[in-house]
Amino acid sequence: MNSSGNKILVTGGASGIGLGMAARFLQEGNTVFICGRRQSALDEAARAHPGLITHACDLSREDGRFELYEWVATTHPDLNVLVNNAGIQQWMRVTDLDFFERAKEELATNIEAPLHLTSLFLQLPSLTTIVNVTSGLAFSPLAQVPVYSATKAFFRSFTQSLRHQLKARGVEVIEAIPPALNTDLGGKGLHDAYPPVSDFIDAIFAQLKEGKNELTFGFSEAMRTAGPEQLQAAFARMNPEAK
Numbered sequence: 110m111n112s113s114g115n116k117i118l119v120t121g122g123a124s125g126i127g128l129g130m131a132a133r134f135l136q137e138g139n140t141v142f143i144c145g146r147r148q149s150a151l152d153e154a155a156r157a158h159p160g161l162i163t164h165a166c167d168l169s170r171e172d173g174r175f176e177l178y179e180w181v182a183t184t185h186p187d188l189n190v191l192v193n194n195a196g197i198q199q200w201m202r203v204t205d206l207d208f209f210e211r212a213k214e215e216l217a218t219n220i221e222a223p224l225h226l227t228s229l230f231l232q233l234p235s236l237t238t239i240v241n242v243t244s245g246l247a248f249s250p251l252a253q254v255p256v257y258s259a260t261k262a263f264f265r266s267f268t269q270s271l272r273h274q275l276k277a278r279g280v281e282v283i284e285a286i287p288p289a290l291n292t293d294l295g296g297k298g299l300h301d302a303y304p305p306v307s308d309f310i311d312a313i314f315a316q317l318k319e320g321k322n323e324l325t326f327g328f329s330e331a332m333r334t335a336g337p338e339q340l341q342a343a344f345a346r347m348n349p350e351a352k
């Protein structure tokens with residue numbers, strides 16, 4: 110994708126990785142829209158990065174996705190880049206009594222939402238690029254976040270098929286694959302020990318400029334290129350036997 114002159118929607122763009130991408134896109138001369146559920150987070154992001162255009166939405170709901178699409182199609186029908194970044198991460202055990210309720214929420218946000226948005230936004234003739242945010246856990250799961258890890262494996266697989274299907278139409282499909290980074294994903298404090306989002310953003314924007322379509326950093330590059338033995342070793346490292 111060109112580095113400037115785009116009209117870009119970043120879902121979940123008011124915090125963490127989404128905000129990092131939105132701010133860099135803005136800085137590089139793009140028009141950038143962000144959406145999320147918390148109006149306060151959207152307002153704070155817009156204050157910190159004047160120029161960001163915000164829209165509140167709940168993407169776990171089908172009507173929320175339709176409403177977001179209608180808003181864009183009516184007010185900015187020349188949008189050309191969709192970044193499917195919004196996601197949630199639930200730390201849980203399959204024996205928890207609320208397991209299935211929480212799993213459904215995770216499936217709606219991490220899978221149904223980006224699939225539905227992809228299908229809706231492809232109705233815009235202007236669409237040239239879709240960026241899907243997956244995870245290093247797409248390659249090897251962290252058992253403490255069992256459904257989350259599976260949603261990311263699903264999303265990586267879907268992204269590969271999507272890229273293949275859209276080639277003939279000339280729509281570029283890019284996968285951004287973060288390793289664990291210091292954001293509030295899954296709850297405050299859980300990711301404090303990990304690298305800052307800014308390191309990831311520097312790395313993936315350099316790769317975007319090189320024309321790469323799988324954007325990685327650190328652990329996620331190691332996972333993307335790992336063979337079966339390395340994947341097994343990664344699983345064992347991340348999931349030590351219960352004592």
Ligand SMILES: NC(=O)c1ccc[n+]([C@@H]2O[C@H](COP(=O)([O-])OP(=O)(O)OC[C@H]3O[C@@H](n4cnc5c(N)ncnc54)[C@H](OP(=O)(O)O)[C@@H]3O)[C@@H](O)[C@H]2O)c1
Pocket residue numbers: 120121122123124125126127144145146147148150166167168169170194195196197198218242243244245286287288289290291292293294295300303
């Ligand atoms: N941080 C990591 O270690 C890491 C590693 C690999 C992949 N990722 C992926 O990176 C993406 C961004 O995560 P992050 O780490 O930046 O965490 P984050 O700061 O919690 O960002 C997630 C964003 O998604 C939005 N969101 C969640 N549910 C939503 C919904 N139903 N409707 C609309 N927006 C919703 C949140 O905004 P509201 O709460 O206001 O709705 C928030 O801005 C996710 O897909 C995540 O899986 C993160």
